[in-house]
Amino acid sequence: MSTTKWIIDPTHSEVSFKVKHLVISTVTGYFKKFEGNIESVSDDFDGAKVNFSAAIDSIDTNQSDRDNHLKSGDFFDAASHPNLSFSGTIKNTAGEYKLAGELIMKGVTNPVVLDVDFGGVAGDLYGQTKAGFEIEGKVNRKDFGLSWSAITEAGSVVVSDQVRLLFNVQLVKQQ
Numbered sequence: 197m198s199t200t201k202w203i204i205d206p207t208h209s210e211v212s213f214k215v216k217h218l219v220i221s222t223v224t225g226y227f228k229k230f231e232g233n234i235e236s237v238s239d240d241f242d243g244a245k246v247n248f249s250a251a252i253d254s255i256d257t258n259q260s261d262r263d264n265h266l267k268s269g270d271f272f273d274a275a276s277h278p279n280l281s282f283s284g285t286i287k288n289t290a291g292e293y294k295l296a297g298e299l300i301m302k303g304v305t306n307p308v309v310l311d312v313d314f315g316g317v318a319g320d321l322y323g324q325t326k327a328g329f330e331i332e333g334k335v336n337r338k339d340f341g342l343s344w345s346a347i348t349e350a351g352s353v354v355v356s357d358q359v360r361l362l363f364n365v366q367l368v369k370q371q
Contacts, residue, residue: 198237199235199236199237200235200236200237200369200370201233201234201235201369201370202233202234202235202236202327202367202368202369202370203231203232203233203234203367203368203370204230204231204232204233204248204365204366204367204368205326205366205367205368206230206231208326208366209230209363209364209365209366210226210363210364211226211227211230211250211363212224212225212226212227212361212362212363213225213226213359213360213361213362214359214360214362215337215355215356215358215359215360216355216356216358223257223262224257225255225256225257225263225266226255226256226257227250227251227252227254227255227256227280228251228254228255228256229250229251229253229254230248230249230250230251230254231248231249232246232247232248232249232365233246233247234246234247234286234367236286239317240288240314241286241288241293241314241327242286242287242288243285243286243287244285244286245283245284245285246282246283246284246285246286246295246297247281247282247283248281248282248283249279249280249281249282250279250280250281251278251279252267252272252274252277252278252279252280253267253274253278255267255272271302271337271342272301272302272342273302276302276303277301277302277303280299280300280301280302281299281300282297282298282299282300282308283297283298284296284297284298284308285297286312288314293311293312293313293314294309294310294311294312295309295310295311295312295331296308296309296310299335299340301340301341301342302340302341302342303341304339304340304341306335306339306340308333308335309333310331310332310333310361311331311332311333312329312330312331313329313330313331313332314327314328314329315327315328315329315330316328324368324369325368325369326366326367326368326369327366327367327369328364328365328366328367329363329364329365329366329367330362330363330364330365331361331362331363331365332360332361332362332363333360333361334358334359334360334361335358335359335361336357336358336359337355337357337358337359338357
């Protein structure tokens, strides 16, 4: 059985996260530099092997002081751990997709299962074959050593432990 290789098209993809702030609103952040590939043996991507990494220094929450705090030892510790990474496998069960694997952040590895919406495969104007996915899930940041915490005078948690992961990914089939 032949293997098809795909790589992430960064110009048509985004990697984001959302976290509650003060329990009343949500802050969205992005990783601006990332890469990944998939090796599939079937057209529906069942059993496909996924590898992904993102550069911690590329965090962008639209607020430089917060970005610098996230890159510090209180959170990701970008100086010691410049990337987060994920490796796993896509499972298609009757059209319901899951991506299960290991996420590594700040040197800590934990299993993660993410929901996958497979958008399909299409050709672009340049003769390339593309595949699209929306991937979503939640992780507890403290499980990965991102344990900075603060409480306001009124008792509100400044940053939630739960972080939503949201990836919109377009892949390019390699010839």
